[in-house]
Amino acid sequence: MTDDTDQTRTDGSGPNIVPPDDETPTWHERKERSEGLSRVTYEYFERGRLEDQRLRQDSDYIERDVLGFPTWPHETIRNLSIASFFVGIIIALSATLPPHFGDEADPSVTPEIIVPDWYLYPAFGLLQLDPINPELALLGGEKLMSDELYGIAATTVVIGVLFIYPFVNKGSARRPIEEPFWAAVGMGGLMFGFTISVLSIDQIVADRMPGLTAPLIFDLTLLLPLVTAFITYAVLKAMQEGYMYELNRRYYRLRPPR
Amino acid sequence: MADEFIKGLAIFSGAGLVWMVLAAWFRTPTFEDEQLFGPDPEDPTLLVEIALAIADVMFWFAIIGALTFWVAIPLGRELYGYWNERADE
Numbered sequence: 569m570t571d572d573t574d575q576t577r578t579d580g581s582g583p584n585i586v587p588p589d590d591e592t593p594t595w596h597e598r599k600e601r602s603e604g605l606s607r608v609t610y611e612y613f614e615r616g617r618l619e620d621q622r623l624r625q626d627s628d629y630i631e632r633d634v635l636g637f638p639t640w641p642h643e644t645i646r647n648l649s650i651a652s653f654f655v656g657i658i659i660a661l662s663a664t665l666p667p668h669f670g671d672e673a674d675p676s677v678t679p680e681i682i683v684p685d686w687y688l689y690p691a692f693g694l695l696q697l698d699p700i701n702p703e704l705a706l707l708g709g710e711k712l713m714s715d716e717l718y719g720i721a722a723t724t725v726v727i728g729v730l731f732i733y734p735f736v737n738k739g740s741a742r743r744p745i746e747e748p749f750w751a752a753v754g755m756g757g758l759m760f761g762f763t764i765s766v767l768s769i770d771q772i773v774a775d776r777m778p779g780l781t782a783p784l785i786f787d788l789t790l791l792l793p794l795v796t797a798f799i800t801y802a803v804l805k806a807m808q809e810g811y812m813y814e815l816n817r818r819y820y821r822l823r824p825p826r
Numbered sequence: 827m828a829d830e831f832i833k834g835l836a837i838f839s840g841a842g843l844v845w846m847v848l849a850a851w852f853r854t855p856t857f858e859d860e861q862l863f864g865p866d867p868e869d870p871t872l873l874v875e876i877a878l879a880i881a882d883v884m885f886w887f888a889i890i891g892a893l894t895f896w897v898a899i900p901l902g903r904e905l906y907g908y909w910n911e912r913a914d915e
Contacts, residue, residue: 661847664847664850664851
């Protein structure tokens with residue numbers, strides 16, 4: 569009975585036994601984390617947690633509760649539930665609503681109005697910019713380009729601007745309020761996309777909306793984007809001060825100044 | 827906040843779905859003209875009348891219910907917090 573002290577006893581006590589504490593996983597937990605899907609899930613959670621910790625340590629920005637979510641299970645289950653929601657609505661509506669049977673199309677009759685599909689309206693509208701194709705006095709009142717070529721040149725300019733944009737406005741994502749100028753450029757571009765679409769069907773719009781004429785629509789096409797950009801810039805610039813104040817207040821609430 | 831959003835969304839989509847189905851059954855004479863808001867059917871049976879009443883109730887429930895949870899309750903909480911902050915200062 570003298571060597572009792574340096575050997576493990578059958579009741580679980582002894583020198584080589586480490587008493588379990590909160591950090592020690594139970595047998596159930598060990599088995600749960602070492603097999604199959606539960607192991608994969610655990611490793612994903614752990615990887616997400618480690619990534620979170622790393623980002624937190626490297627971050628010199630405001631501390632947040634959560635910096636990133638793992639794809640499984642958070643994002644996958646969220647996306648699955650959103651997808652089933654919409655698929656369910658589509659199935660329910662298609663099962664209950666009466667089907668639509670329109671009149672047969674008559675291939676021998678040309679429709680009165682021919683317009684492209686709606687998503688081609690902006691490109692169609694850019695071909696109708698002939699009122700601003702300048703007649704040059706140098707050429708004796710002649711136009712330098714035909715109206716058709718002018719429209720194609722305008723399309724090239726717009727596509728070129730869209731192409732160059734990411735190379736000009738570089739860097740990480742910012743909120744509109746942090747960069748009012750670029751937000752104004754974006755809002756003006758959106759408005760131009762809308763007004764140039766309306767221009768492509770200006771006759772139809774002018775017929776249906778009293779008070780709108782085709783020349784007025786043309787003027788608005790060029791003016792409204794500028795007005796939109798101006799208003800956006802003014803509003804964001806005015807909001808900026810209060811926004812920075814709120815941001816600083818939240819920042820110092822999280823990290824009191826020393 | 828997320829709770830209020832999902833309550834509003836559930837009311838909006840559920841009630842809207844019921845309204846859309848009933849309106850498509852009874853208030854859509856043709857898909858080439860006015861849809862969902864067309865005229866009521868002439869001399870409706872009792873069941874059709876009940877369905878039309880439910881459609882009306884669901885339409886306003888979808889709008890007012892969503893507005894309640896997305897606008898009214900958050901606005902009330904904001905105001906409450908604002909007045910509390912005011913009182914503290």
